[in-house]
Amino acid sequence: MVKNISIYGLVLAYLLLFVLIAVSFKEKLKLEKDVVVSFGRMSLQLFLAGFVLLWLFRVDKFYLNVVVLVGMVFFATRIVLKRANISYTGIAKYIFLSILVSSLSVLSIVVFGIVGLSYPRASYLIPLAGMIIGNSMNSTAIGIERFFSTLNNSKEMVEDLLCLGAMSEEAVDFVKQASLKASILPTLTSSSGMGVVFLPGMMTGQVLSGVNPENAVKYQIAIVIAISVAVCLTNYIMLKILSKKSINFLFDRGYIKI
Amino acid sequence: MVLEVKNLSFSIGKRQLFDNINFKLTKGLTLLKGESGSGKTTLLRIINRLIKPEEGNIFFSGSDISAVDEFIWRSVCMMMKQKGFYIAETPLETLMLPFEFKNNRKKNFDAKEVYYLLSLFGLRREILYDKASNLSGGELQRIAFIRLLILKPDVALFDEPVSAVDNKTAGNMLGFLKEYCNDRICLITSHDPVAYSFADRIIELKNGKVVDG
Numbered sequence: 001m002v003k004n005i006s007i008y009g010l011v012l013a014y015l016l017l018f019v020l021i022a023v024s025f026k027e028k029l030k031l032e033k034d035v036v037v038s039f040g041r042m043s044l045q046l047f048l049a050g051f052v053l054l055w056l057f058r059v060d061k062f063y064l065n066v067v068v069l070v071g072m073v074f075f076a077t078r079i080v081l082k083r084a085n086i087s088y089t090g091i092a093k094y095i096f097l098s099i100l101v102s103s104l105s106v107l108s109i110v111v112f113g114i115v116g117l118s119y120p121r122a123s124y125l126i127p128l129a130g131m132i133i134g135n136s137m138n139s140t141a142i143g144i145e146r147f148f149s150t151l152n153n154s155k156e157m158v159e160d161l162l163c164l165g166a167m168s169e170e171a172v173d174f175v176k177q178a179s180l181k182a183s184i185l186p187t188l189t190s191s192s193g194m195g196v197v198f199l200p201g202m203m204t205g206q207v208l209s210g211v212n213p214e215n216a217v218k219y220q221i222a223i224v225i226a227i228s229v230a231v232c233l234t235n236y237i238m239l240k241i242l243s244k245k246s247i248n249f250l251f252d253r254g255y256i257k258i
Numbered sequence: 259m260v261l262e263v264k265n266l267s268f269s270i271g272k273r274q275l276f277d278n279i280n281f282k283l284t285k286g287l288t289l290l291k292g293e294s295g296s297g298k299t300t301l302l303r304i305i306n307r308l309i310k311p312e313e314g315n316i317f318f319s320g321s322d323i324s325a326v327d328e329f330i331w332r333s334v335c336m337m338m339k340q341k342g343f344y345i346a347e348t349p350l351e352t353l354m355l356p357f358e359f360k361n362n363r364k365k366n367f368d369a370k371e372v373y374y375l376l377s378l379f380g381l382r383r384e385i386l387y388d389k390a391s392n393l394s395g396g397e398l399q400r401i402a403f404i405r406l407l408i409l410k411p412d413v414a415l416f417d418e419p420v421s422a423v424d425n426k427t428a429g430n431m432l433g434f435l436k437e438y439c440n441d442r443i444c445l446i447t448s449h450d451p452v453a454y455s456f457a458d459r460i461i462e463l464k465n466g467k468v469v470d471g
Contacts (some may be wrong), residue, residue: 155342156339156341156342157342157343157344157345158344159308159339159342160339160342160343160344160402161344161355161356161359162308162329162332163306163308163332163336163337163338163339164332164333164336164337164356164359164362164405164406164409165329165330165332165333165336165356165359165361165362165409165411166329166332166356166359166361167329167359167360167361168329170358170359170360174344174346
C-alpha cells in the first residue's frame, strides 16, 4: 500500500514553489502572481477531480461514463481551439469528431482487448481516457496550428498547384503532410526517451501504489502505443477533413488571410 | 477552339480595372501587353478562375466556363504564374506531381520530352535530381515553364514566363512556345520586347479596355 502524504508533506511541496517565485522575482519575470493563481487553480481542480472520480467510481454507470468521456472531448476541443487561436465557426465540429472517433475506438481496444475487461469499469475507463484524450488534444493543437500557419505561408504554392488542375485536397496535400508529421513527432520523441530519460507518470504511479513493476511496464507499453495511435488517427482524420474542405471554405471563413 | 471574353468588368477598390471588355482568342500565341498595373495578371487569373469577375462571362468553344467545376476548368486551362511556384524535393518530383492529380490522370509523363525541353532551354539533365531549393530563379522559371508545357492543356496562360532568363534562352523558350501553340490557345504576358516577334497576335490592355496592339 502506498504511503499517504501528510498535510505537512503537502505544505512542504507548496513551499517548493517559493523557488519558482524567487527566480521570477530576481529575474523580474513578473510571473509571481501567475504562479500563485496557476497552482491555486491546479490544486482546486485536482481536489475537485478527486471527489468527482471517487463518486464516479462508486456509482459506475455505463451511461454516466459515456457522458464523462464526451464531456472530456468537448473540453479538449475548446482547449485546442483556444490554444491554436482559431475561431469556433465551422471548424469545432471537425476537431470534436476527430478526437471522439479516434480516442474512443482506441480506448475500446485497450479496455476490452488489451486489458480484457468485460464491462468498462469507470476506474479503468476514465484514467485511460484521460491519457488518450489529453495527448490527442495536445497533438491536435500542434497539428491544427501548423496546418493553418503553413497554409498561410504557402498560399502562393497552393495557388500554383490549383493553376495546374489540382483539387483543393491535392493542392494542400503538402501542408497536410507537414502538419501530420509535426503533430506525431512529439509523441514519438517522448516514447523513445521513456525508461532512459524519464519514467512515465502512469508507471511511476502504479509502482508507487504497489503494483508489480512487470505489470506496470506492460500497462505503460500498451498505453503509450494506444496514445501514439490515437494521436496519429485524430490528426489524420482532422487534417483529411480540413484538406477536403474546399479552398474557398478556408478563404471565406478567414482561415487563410489574403 | 475559341475562348471568348464577353462584357467583362472588374475593379479593385474604387479603381475600375476592366470596363466591359470583349475579345476572342483562337489557336496560336497571343501576347497581352500593357503598362505595369494595367491588370494583365488579373485578367489571366480571371480566365483561370482564381478570381471571379464582377460582371461578364467567358465562353470556351461556346460553353460558359462558369457552368463547369472550377477545378476541372483549371485542368483544361492552366496557368504558369509569375512567381511562387510549388517546389517538391527535386525538380523531377516537381514536374511529375501534377500528373498525380485526379483531373490529370489521363495524361502521361514523357521523360524523353522533358530531356529534350531541358536541353533546349539550356538546363542539364542532372538538374532533375538536384535539391529543388538550390535552384536559381531562372532555373526554377524554366522548370515551371516545362511543367506546364508537358501537361498540354487546351488553354495555356503564361504570366511573364521569360522574365528571369537571358535573351538567348528566352528566344528558345518563345520559339518552342510558338510551335506548341499551333494546337492550343495560348495567352502570354511579357514586358520583354523579344517576345513580340514570336506572337501570332498582340493585344493590349489600355484604359480598362482590350485593343489590338
